[in-house]
Every structure is written in structure tokens, then in C-alpha cells.
Amino acid sequence: MVDLATTWLGLPLAHPVVASASPLSRSLDGIRRLEDAGAAAIVLPSIYEEEIEAEDALTLALVEEGSWTQPEAAGYFPTADTETGGLEARLETIRRAREACAVPIVASLNGSAPAGWVSFAHEIEAAGASAIELNLYRVPANIDESGEAVERRWLETVSAVRAAVPIPLSVKLGPWLSSPGHFAGALVGAGADGLVLFNRFYQPDIDLATLTPKSDLELSSPYEIRQALLWISLLAGRLNTSLAATTGVESHVEVVKYLLAGADVTMTASALLRHGPDHIATLRDGLADWMAGRGFDSLAAMRGRLAADRLETTEPLLRAQYAEMLVGYGGEPR
Numbered sequence: 362m363v364d365l366a367t368t369w370l371g372l373p374l375a376h377p378v379v380a381s382a383s384p385l386s387r388s389l390d391g392i393r394r395l396e397d398a399g400a401a402a403i404v405l406p407s408i409y410e411e412e413i414e415a416e417d418a419l420t421l422a423l424v425e426e427g428s429w430t431q432p433e434a435a436g437y438f439p440t441a442d443t444e445t446g447g448l449e450a451r452l453e454t455i456r457r458a459r460e461a462c463a464v465p466i467v468a469s470l471n472g473s474a475p476a477g478w479v480s481f482a483h484e485i486e487a488a489g490a491s492a493i494e495l496n497l498y499r500v501p502a503n504i505d506e507s508g509e510a511v512e513r514r515w516l517e518t519v520s521a522v523r524a525a526v527p528i529p530l531s532v533k534l535g536p537w538l539s540s541p542g543h544f545a546g547a548l549v550g551a552g553a554d555g556l557v558l559f560n561r562f563y564q565p566d567i568d569l570a571t572l573t574p575k576s577d578l579e580l581s582s583p584y585e586i587r588q589a590l591l592w593i594s595l596l597a598g599r600l601n602t603s604l605a606a607t608t609g610v611e612s613h614v615e616v617v618k619y620l621l622a623g624a625d626v627t628m629t630a631s632a633l634l635r636h637g638p639d640h641i642a643t644l645r646d647g648l649a650d651w652m653a654g655r656g657f658d659s660l661a662a663m664r665g666r667l668a669a670d671r672l673e674t675t676e677p678l679l680r681a682q683y684a685e686m687l688v689g690y691g692g693e694p695r
């Protein structure tokens with residue numbers, strides 16, 4: 362028997378396969394299914410800054426209008442709509458999941474600027490979430506704003522959420538930074554207990570038939586693990602923080618690679634959407650079989666074996682190897 366136990370954000374987990382934020386964990390039924398399928402922890406779909414601000418604005422409008430006409434206006438607050446997911450419904454899902462499930466339930470907030478919505482983190486905590494994942498997802502499309510200014514805003518956002526709640530805070534970030542390692546360290550300095558590498562940014566296409574922007578969502582492929590693999594390897598052992606790997610986990614092979622690079626947990630969304638929640642057990646058991654086959658009796662024994670700070674040289678990860686591969690590329694030009 363191999364010991365798959367791990368600790369993530371200070372939370373003890375039975376194994377390192379976590380259900381990443383996706384529609385599968387939107388409802389209580391979905392969350393229960395993921396737990397029954399063996400998920401070690403479950404991240405809920407993001408609650409967006411825009412949703413919170415819009416509902417705050419609506420509440421304010423109702424209160425102001427009501428205070429004019431009817432003193433009992435509080436009764437007109439928007440009611441929870443479980444299908445479309447009003448904020449109260451989202452909080453209720455967290456409360457009920459907390460009661461129904463033994464595994465950690467992680468709520469996700471998606472925001473990129475510190476403002477009133479940040480206080481919603483407190484309500485998430487009060488609802489019983491074990492941790493918050495803050496998804497810093499926004500394409501910095503304003504070309505007058507420098508990278509430094511964007512990062513400063515993100516760090517202020519992290520500090521603001523950190524100040525709002527005492528529960529563990531994990532930050533999900535994208536890879537498109539001049540110095541991801543430096544920014545990762547700054548996030549930890551701003552109060553992040555963990556990092557999720559990397560966000561998979563939505564990338565629009567163009568529909569040539571209609572000559573309009575095309576929005577579709579492609580599920581990930583295992584090839585896409587490489588960027589997060591590199592950065593987890595470079596950061597593991599160097600930052601005092603929990604590392605979660607997301608993107609491209611299709612089979613236990615990607616789980617093994619991420620753990621060897623130094624991840625504390627791996628997350629999966631696309632593979633669960635493709636194969637169903639029961640795929641979690643396939644990933645977990647595949648990991649256990651692989652470890653047994655290689656003589657690793659615990660996760661601690663294998664984790665970080667290929668972290669950069671434990672390699673004799675980081676050359677295979679970095680530039681020299683890249684140049685050699687390009688020069689030595691064997692494909693025949695046509």
C-alpha cells in the first residue's frame with residue numbers, strides 16, 4: 362500500500378487529485394458526485410467580481426427605492442435563484458456542501474481589482490468554505506497600463522481578500538508575465554497561502570463564415586502541462602507556499618509528472634468533463650500503481666524529485682536545451 366496523503370493549504374488530503382473549478386461542481390448534486398467519485402477536495406465554479414457588484418447595485422437600488430415607498434423594502438431583496446446562481450444561491454450551495462461532504466470545499470472568487478466585492482469573501486467563509494481560490498483572470502487589454510501597474514493591482518486585490526478572511530487563500534494566476542517567479546513570490550508576500558499554476562486563459566477565434574469573433578471552449582490536452590510543469594519545478598522548494606498544478610491532467614501520467622516537479626496537489630477539470638467524475642479514481646489508482654511499480658511508498662518520497670533546486674543542472678529545463686533542440690530538429694523541410 363502506498364501512502365498518497367498530502368497537505369495542501371494546511372488542509373490534510375487523502376490524495377493529491379482535486380476537482381478543479383468547473384460546471385461539475387456547480388450544484389450540490391454535482392459536488393456530492395465528485396466526492397463519491399473520490400475527489401480529495403472540490404473547487405466550486407468562480408463567483409465573479411461583476412456578479413457581486415451587479416447584485417450590490419441591485420440591492421442598493423431596491424433599498425433606496427424601497428426606503429422611499431415602503432419601510433419593509435428589505436423583503437424585496439432579490440431572491441436566490443438556484444438555476445441561474447444568484448449569490449445567495451451560491452452561498453447556500455457552500456453551506457449545504459459543507460454539511461453534506463467531508464472533503465474540503467473551496468470557493469472560487471474571480472476578480473482583478475480591489476473594491477467592494479472583496480468583502481464577499483467574508484460571506485464565503487461564514488458559509489463554511491475551507492479555503493478561497495482567487496482567480497486573477499483578466500486580459501490586461503488596456504495598452505496604456507504597464508505590466509507593473511497590472512501586477513500592483515492584482516497584489517492589492519490579494520492583500521484585500523487576505524485581510525477579509527482568515528481561511529487559507531490560494532491564488533490562481535496566468536503564465537503571461539515577464540517574470541512569473543518574481544510575481545509568484547510577491548503573491549506569497551501579499552498573503553497567498555498557495556498558488557495554482559496556471560490559469561488556462563480563454564482565447565477567442567474568428568469564424569470565417571460569419572466574419573465574427575468565435576467563442577468556443579476547447580478542453581485541454583496533456584501537451585499543455587509543460588508550462589506549469591516548468592514553473593512548478595522552478596518554484597517548488599524555493600517559495601514557502603502550497604503549489605497546485607492545473608491544466609492538462611488527462612491520465613495519471615500528468616499527475617505523476619506534476620508531483621515529481623513539486624506540486625502538492627494536481628487539479629483536473631477537462632478530463633472530468635470528458636470522462637465523468639469517476640475518472641478521479643482512475644487518476645488516483647493510476648498514481649498509486651505507478652508509485653508502487655517504482656518503489657515509492659509515500660507521496661513525500663517522490664514529490665519534488667525533479668524540482669529545479671534538486672536537479673544537478675537546470676539546463677534541461679531552460680535555454681541551452683531549447684537552442685540545441687531547435688538546431689538539432691530532425692524534421693525534413695519540404
Ligand SMILES: Cc1cc2nc3c(=O)[nH]c(=O)nc-3n(C[C@H](O)[C@H](O)[C@H](O)COP(=O)(O)O)c2cc1C
Pocket residue numbers: 381382383384405406407469496533559560561578580581582607608609610628629630631632634
Ligand atoms: C467548462 C469549464 C469551466 C470552468 N470554470 C472555471 C471557473 O469558474 N473558475 C476557474 O477558476 N476556472 C474554471 N475553469 C478552469 C479549470 O478549473 C482549469 O483550471 C482549466 O480548465 C485547466 O485545467 P484542465 O486542463 O484540467 O481543464 C473552467 C474550465 C472549464 C473547461
